[in-house]
Amino acid sequence: MHDALRFYAGGDRAIEVELGDGMDFGLNFTVHRLVAALRDAALPAIEDLIPELASFQITYDPDRMSYEDITGEVTLIFDQIGTGVTGELPSRLITIPVLYYDEQTTGCIGDYRKQYPDKVPDPDYVCQLNGIAGRAELQRRHHSTEYWVAALGFWPGLCSLLALDPSARISAPKYNPPRTWTPKGAIGVGGALTCIYPDRTPGGYQLIGHTPAPSFDGAQRLHDFRASPALFRAGDRVRFRPVERDEYGHVSAQVKAGTFRHDIVEYQVFSVDRYLEWASGRDGRA
Numbered sequence: 356m357h358d359a360l361r362f363y364a365g366g367d368r369a370i371e372v373e374l375g376d377g378m379d380f381g382l383n384f385t386v387h388r389l390v391a392a393l394r395d396a397a398l399p400a401i402e403d404l405i406p407e408l409a410s411f412q413i414t415y416d417p418d419r420m421s422y423e424d425i426t427g428e429v430t431l432i433f434d435q436i437g438t439g440v441t442g443e444l445p446s447r448l449i450t451i452p453v454l455y456y457d458e459q460t461t462g463c464i465g466d467y468r469k470q471y472p473d474k475v476p477d478p479d480y481v482c483q484l485n486g487i488a489g490r491a492e493l494q495r496r497h498h499s500t501e502y503w504v505a506a507l508g509f510w511p512g513l514c515s516l517l518a519l520d521p522s523a524r525i526s527a528p529k530y531n532p533p534r535t536w537t538p539k540g541a542i543g544v545g546g547a548l549t550c551i552y553p554d555r556t557p558g559g560y561q562l563i564g565h566t567p568a569p570s571f572d573g574a575q576r577l578h579d580f581r582a583s584p585a586l587f588r589a590g591d592r593v594r595f596r597p598v599e600r601d602e603y604g605h606v607s608a609q610v611k612a613g614t615f616r617h618d619i620v621e622y623q624v625f626s627v628d629r630y631l632e633w634a635s636g637r638d639g640r641a
Contacts, residue, residue: 356382360433362426367417372429373410378547380517380634382409383505384627387590388442392432400425406589407506408515446625448501449587450594450618451551454603455494455564459538464562467534474530477561481527481544494597497563499523502549504591512553512571512585516593519630521637525549529559540566542595553585564595567607568617577610579617586617592625 356375363371374389375382390406393413400420405412415425456478468474475483478490487493500520507514518524529545534557537543541552543560550560553571570587572580579586587593598606609615 356385360426360430362429364422365412368414370413370415370422370425371410372413375409378408378517380503380505380519381631383503383517384444386411387444388436389429389433390589391444392436393429396428396432398425398428405508407508442628443624443626444590446623447588447591448594448620448623449591450596451566451570452568452598452602452606453498453542453564453566453595454598454600455497456490457565457603459565460541460562463534463536463538463541466536467530477543478563481525481561481563484527485525487525493525493563496523497525497544497549498595498597502593502595504587504589504593505548507585507587507589510553510556511573512587514551514570514587514593516549516551517547518549519592519634521634527561530561531559533557533559537562538565540569542566567603567610568615569610576613577615579619590625592623 357373361373363373365371374386386406386409390404390411393401393404398420400415400417401413402416403414405414413425413429460477464474464477468476474480478493481487482489482493487496500518500523502516503519505515505517524547525544526547527544537552537556537558539552539555541558541562542564543550543552543558543562545560551566551570552558553569569577569580571585573584575581575584606615
């Protein structure tokens with residue numbers, strides 16, 4: 356956490372607000388608390404707020420408030436809420452079906468290895484780096500925890516997920532060089548984060564599975580995307596549920612037919628105080 360907020364102009368209509376430079380749950384939660392407080396303040400010039408891991412972006416109307424006025428108000432609100440990691444936020448729980456070690460991501464990895472044959476297949480590489488006995492144990496560890504939607508961005512619908520159970524955390528470096536393509540719906544690990552690829556894009560996360568359930572619907576065809584083409588919101592929680600090939604096919608057919616509904620629990624609240632107390636007893640377990 357920086358000693359004070361750092362502001363960076365992004366042209367004449369955007370401001371990047373940086374709170375720190377780490378990948379830490381407490382820092383990220385403080386970002387979300389400040390963003391929530393700014394939304395509650397309803398400053399008339401602010402058009403959008405985009406939280407990230409240790410920072411957030413403000414887009415605003417400079418004809419209604421100046422850069423100096425915006426940054427002054429943000430600093431005042433930040434001083435009021437403080438830097439203590441405490442409080443609650445509304446937090447939906449979304450369950451995502453996953454077929455681990457599926458044909459699509461396996462094919463993508465194989466395509467990359469034609470050009471870079473020394474690249475260890477992604478699941479095996481993640482196991483090596485994290486001291487995991489094999490693919491079955493990797494799957495168990497990956498789906499054993501809920502994930503915090505720490506940030507959104509870089510691509511419409513893309514989410515950055517932090518494992519909430521310290522004993523289930525997995526980390527791995529990104530591809531170097533990155534892939535030229537990744538299947539839509541691929542599940543990957545990069546750094547300490549998990550992500551779901553919302554579309555067929557280039558990428559660098561280590562791939563371990565695939566979901567047929569969309570996280571982005573630009574046409575807003577499915578019911579759960581009627582309010583927004585992106586499924587996830589910052590502060591949501593995600594639970595991965597392993598499925599076998601028959602259920603994977605069933606979900607795929609429902610998506611194609613336009614009848615698929617995500618498993619979303621709308622009414623829950625996340626308490627950071629109770630979470631930190633719980634997580635403190637989970638460190639070191641594997």
